[in-house]
Amino acid sequence: MKVFIRIIIFSVVLSLCYWGFSNYGIPQVIPEAPPVEEKISGSMTMDQYIALGGKIFNGKGTCTLCHNPVGGRAPLLVESGKDGAPIGARAADRIKDPRYKGKAKTAEEYIYESEVDPSAFVVAGFGKPGTNDTVSPMPATNKGSIGLSEAEIGAVIAYLQKSAGVQVTVKLPTGAAPAAAAPATAEPQSAKTAEEAFGKHGCTTCHTIPGIAEGGDVGPNFKGLSSRAGSRVKGLSPKEYIMQSIVSPDAYTVKGFEPGTMPADLGEKMTVKELDMIIKYLMEKTG
Amino acid sequence: MGFLGKGLFKGVSFRFTSLTACLFLIFFASTLILPISHNASLSLKHAFATESPAPAGEHAAPVLSKAEGKPEEGKKEGEGKFTYQPAPKIKVEDYPIVKGFNSRIAVWIVAQLHLFFGAFVLAVPIFVLVIEGVGLATKDERYDHMAHEFIKVSMTAFSITASLGGLLSLMLVSFYPDFFKYMAGIFGKTMIIYALLFFGESFCLYVYYYGWDRMNEGFSKWLHLTMGLMLNVFGMTLMVLSNTWVSFMMAPSGIDDAGVFTGDIWAAIRGPLWNPINLHRFIANIAFGGSIVGAYAAFKFLSAKTDEEKAHYDWMGYTANFIAIFGFLPLPFAGYWLMKEVYGYSQQMGITAMGGAFAWLFIIQAVLIGSLFLGANYYLWCGMGRIKGSERYTPAIKYLIVVIVGCFLVWFTPHTLIMTSKEVTQVGGTHHPVLGFLGVMSAKNTAVNILIVSTFLSFMLYRRSNKIATASWTSTGNALQVALFAGGAINIVTLGVYGYFIPANIRIGLSIPQVMTTLTIIIVSSVLDGFMYKGAKSTGPIEWGKMGQRSQYALFLLAVSFTWLMGLMGYVRSALRQHWHVYTVFRDNSLDAYTPTLGYAAGIITIAVYIFIALVIFAFWIANFSAKKHAEASH
Numbered sequence: 044m045k046v047f048i049r050i051i052i053f054s055v056v057l058s059l060c061y062w063g064f065s066n067y068g069i070p071q072v073i074p075e076a077p078p079v080e081e082k083i084s085g086s087m088t089m090d091q092y093i094a095l096g097g098k099i100f101n102g103k104g105t106c107t108l109c110h111n112p113v114g115g116r117a118p119l120l121v122e123s124g125k126d127g128a129p130i131g132a133r134a135a136d137r138i139k140d141p142r143y144k145g146k147a148k149t150a151e152e153y154i155y156e157s158e159v160d161p162s163a164f165v166v167a168g169f170g171k172p173g174t175n176d177t178v179s180p181m182p183a184t185n186k187g188s189i190g191l192s193e194a195e196i197g198a199v200i201a202y203l204q205k206s207a208g209v210q211v212t213v214k215l216p217t218g219a220a221p222a223a224a225a226p227a228t229a230e231p232q233s234a235k236t237a238e239e240a241f242g243k244h245g246c247t248t249c250h251t252i253p254g255i256a257e258g259g260d261v262g263p264n265f266k267g268l269s270s271r272a273g274s275r276v277k278g279l280s281p282k283e284y285i286m287q288s289i290v291s292p293d294a295y296t297v298k299g300f301e302p303g304t305m306p307a308d309l310g311e312k313m314t315v316k317e318l319d320m321i322i323k324y325l326m327e328k329t330g
Numbered sequence: 331m332g333f334l335g336k337g338l339f340k341g342v343s344f345r346f347t348s349l350t351a352c353l354f355l356i357f358f359a360s361t362l363i364l365p366i367s368h369n370a371s372l373s374l375k376h377a378f379a380t381e382s383p384a385p386a387g388e389h390a391a392p393v394l395s396k397a398e399g400k401p402e403e404g405k406k407e408g409e410g411k412f413t414y415q416p417a418p419k420i421k422v423e424d425y426p427i428v429k430g431f432n433s434r435i436a437v438w439i440v441a442q443l444h445l446f447f448g449a450f451v452l453a454v455p456i457f458v459l460v461i462e463g464v465g466l467a468t469k470d471e472r473y474d475h476m477a478h479e480f481i482k483v484s485m486t487a488f489s490i491t492a493s494l495g496g497l498l499s500l501m502l503v504s505f506y507p508d509f510f511k512y513m514a515g516i517f518g519k520t521m522i523i524y525a526l527l528f529f530g531e532s533f534c535l536y537v538y539y540y541g542w543d544r545m546n547e548g549f550s551k552w553l554h555l556t557m558g559l560m561l562n563v564f565g566m567t568l569m570v571l572s573n574t575w576v577s578f579m580m581a582p583s584g585i586d587d588a589g590v591f592t593g594d595i596w597a598a599i600r601g602p603l604w605n606p607i608n609l610h611r612f613i614a615n616i617a618f619g620g621s622i623v624g625a626y627a628a629f630k631f632l633s634a635k636t637d638e639e640k641a642h643y644d645w646m647g648y649t650a651n652f653i654a655i656f657g658f659l660p661l662p663f664a665g666y667w668l669m670k671e672v673y674g675y676s677q678q679m680g681i682t683a684m685g686g687a688f689a690w691l692f693i694i695q696a697v698l699i700g701s702l703f704l705g706a707n708y709y710l711w712c713g714m715g716r717i718k719g720s721e722r723y724t725p726a727i728k729y730l731i732v733v734i735v736g737c738f739l740v741w742f743t744p745h746t747l748i749m750t751s752k753e754v755t756q757v758g759g760t761h762h763p764v765l766g767f768l769g770v771m772s773a774k775n776t777a778v779n780i781l782i783v784s785t786f787l788s789f790m791l792y793r794r795s796n797k798i799a800t801a802s803w804t805s806t807g808n809a810l811q812v813a814l815f816a817g818g819a820i821n822i823v824t825l826g827v828y829g830y831f832i833p834a835n836i837r838i839g840l841s842i843p844q845v846m847t848t849l850t851i852i853i854v855s856s857v858l859d860g861f862m863y864k865g866a867k868s869t870g871p872i873e874w875g876k877m878g879q880r881s882q883y884a885l886f887l888l889a890v891s892f893t894w895l896m897g898l899m900g901y902v903r904s905a906l907r908q909h910w911h912v913y914t915v916f917r918d919n920s921l922d923a924y925t926p927t928l929g930y931a932a933g934i935i936t937i938a939v940y941i942f943i944a945l946v947i948f949a950f951w952i953a954n955f956s957a958k959k960h961a962e963a964s965h
Binding site: 047053058059064072074077108109182188190 | 694927928943
């Protein structure tokens with residue numbers, strides 16, 4: 044019996060060690076919630092549409108899984124890299140590439156084609172192994188597990204064009220888009236003012252925001268933000284930087300602050316209108 | 331064939347028929363009660379009576395329906411053309427609620443337990459057959475007795491596996507009726523075949539086990555071995571058949587762009603992950619089964635009252651450990667193949683596994699595998715203590731410890747570190763300036779290959795402990811082996827370093843030459859050793875039973891760690907589907923359609939491991955009880 048008890052204690056304690064390491068030895072990453080189809084209303088402004096594109100690009104679209112500077116698995120899209128300028132700017136050149144056999148005639152069509160038929164043109168060095176860059180490992184974003192709607196793909200294209208600093212040629216979705224059919228009451232929960240939005244999403248718990256009495260010091264103070272935002276991340280305008288900081292807070296962490304502190308799901312919870320109001324407020328009142 | 335009339339089946343028929351009949355009924359019931367289960371269960375829709383019922387045909391759309399209209403030309407009158415429907419788009423209220431149960435946790439634990447026991451009962455007959463064959467070839471009865479004892483240990487586990495399988499089926503029907511219906515619509519035939527195969531497996535198992543003593547000589551021994559072989563054939567067929575459902579859920583095939591089943595069942599079976607999963611599970615089962623039997627032997631060793639008993643169970647534990655390590659060494663390679671195919675099927679899924687939400691899971695895996703390697707090597711080194719002549723090799727152990735611990739630490743090194751903001755500022759990023767380089771795949775692949783080579787070297791030294799080679803070319807052979815190990819290690823490390831200078835998509839291909847180097851070392855040096863030590867002089871017999879108690883705890887460490895590791899890897903394989911019942915085809919819209927944190931998953935895995943340990947102890951107790959009765963009867 045003694046042996047039996049010793050063995051049981053040994054086995055239980057060993058399992059508990061593994062459990063303990065899994066809980067306290069590694070960070071508890073909370074995976075993103077399952078994506079939902081974005082609510083795109085017919086009255087959306089282009090800025091809102093672009094902001095939505097950024098949110099999809101960094102979230103539901105799972106684009107940054109591969110299109111990031113760390114893994115080198117896919118060409119960079121929103122920033123300049125060894126493949127040249129951001130995709131919005133270099134798309135037109137791709138069509139002129141002798142290897143290009145797709146059907147696109149314009150830059151916008153090229154980006155669209157890359158999303159729905161990634162193998163139409165594979166950037167050299169990024170094809171599936173053994174296919175001589177004729178087959179792309181990228182999944183079609185309008186199918187399968189990503190399953191973006193046409194309006195969502197359009198938003199991503201708009202975001203990519205805007206990020207590259209070129210003219211946004213994508214047209215705003217009309218009522219014909221599936222999500223556009225969502226009733227106008229789809230956004231009733233949207234805060235009415237930026238101040239209200241800050242309160243709703245708990246921004247003042249961690250940040251001190253000019254013009255708002257309450258504030259915290261867990262995150263950076265926003266005083267003077269608009270003047271320094273442009274120099275934070277190379278290639279991002281102040282507005283783009285602020286948007287990225289909200290929808291993808293861990294993309295860049297200000298020195299002296301802990302990464303992973305800011306909720307990563309604000310992009311999911313915030314309406315496009317709120318995002319737009321917050322960016323505008325921070326651009327205007329934090330200078 | 332006279333044994334058939336001599337009471338071979340005395341006392342067997344009732345167990346045999348009752349078990350198989352129960353299994354058959356459960357599986358049939360699963361398919362038959364499916365249409366009514368949805369109505370019979372309390373669903374959210376009914377709980378919130380104010381909500382209007384879902385439109386007919388939305389979530390309950392039949393997977394298979396008869397097409398309307400005239401029969402196609404060439405078809406017989408009345409013969410309908412069947413068309414398949416897309417996977418249903420179900421809503422949260424379509425998932426039945428069974429009070430007192432959390433659907434996901436219940437299915438998770440029961441499925442995991444079923445897999446634990448399934449792996450065990452599929453593995454044991456494999457090595458039992460091999461050991462029995464060795465006994466026959468060497469005419470050493472000890473092998474035969476040990477094989478018999480191994481299969482005896484697994485007998486109760488067969489019943490537990492079947493019971494858990496039945497419970498799992500009923501849970502799936504109760505908690506996820508639409509999903510089960512969809513799967514049955516595609517794989518219904520294979521499910522029926524699966525249930526029927528139990529008849530064959532049960533028949534072979536009972537004849538094999540209960541006929542052991544009767545079919546022990548001459549032709550009947552060969553017949554007995556054939557039964558063992560057939561038992562394994564049925565077992566393997568069951569495994570690969572059930573793997574089709576799992577691999578389809580991860581990487582569905584045989585469906586069109588809209589996710590509609592094309593009707594070609596073979597195409598659905600032959601998914602891109604089917605064979606990698608088959609191989610991975612086959613090897614892992616052997617390692618797992620060996621470790622569980624090793625724990626049994628360790629327990630018996632520690633409880634042994636006589637030297638004979640100790641010697642027997644020491645030998646049994648050694649053999650079980652050998653089996654576990656034999657299965658464990660090639661396991662990482664099967665894992666590479668599986669992950670390569672995962673990447674090939676969906677880069678998105680591959681990155682989610684290795685670089686996304688589950689990246690930290692592989693650090694837990696590293697800890698577990700590191701423990702396994704350390705435990706297995708420690709047991710071998712302890713075992714050298716019972717062999718006269720091993721003193722020649724003991725000085726090498728300290729170097730092996732350094733290499734193995736070093737490799738473990740490299741494998742264990744995370745890419746990014748958990749740091750406070752102050753530390754991030756001091757370090758200048760989330761990667762350690764030096765150790766950060768060890769957190770990437772190049773370093774980890776190198777470490778695991780060196781770990782395997784080192785463990786193999788430990789085993790070689792153990793095998794050589796009481797032998798002195800007498801071949802005339804021994805010095806040349808030893809020099810060749812040293813060159814082989816040194817050259818191989820240099821090649822593995824060089825490839826690892828080269829990996830830092832090339833793009834990721836090319837880097838991943840370097841794991842193949844690294845693996846090939848490791849395999850070459852193992853195979854070539856085994857062959858060399860085989861020839862070199864043929865007719866070797868012995869320095870003395872192995873003194874079985876002269877093992878310290880601590881060494882036996884290494885065997886428990888192997889069993890618990892393997893079980894935990896299996897639970898962990900089972901979790902990640904399933905969790906890679908994320909919010910999909912069938913990836914990209916059938917979305918999971920239940921309340922639990924989110925990926926939990928690793929800490930939460932570890933909690934569920936630990937609970938499953940505890941239940942498994944409790945059930946295994948029960949199975950061992952039953953086996954022990956039967957052994958006592960036999961001993962009393964023979965006395």
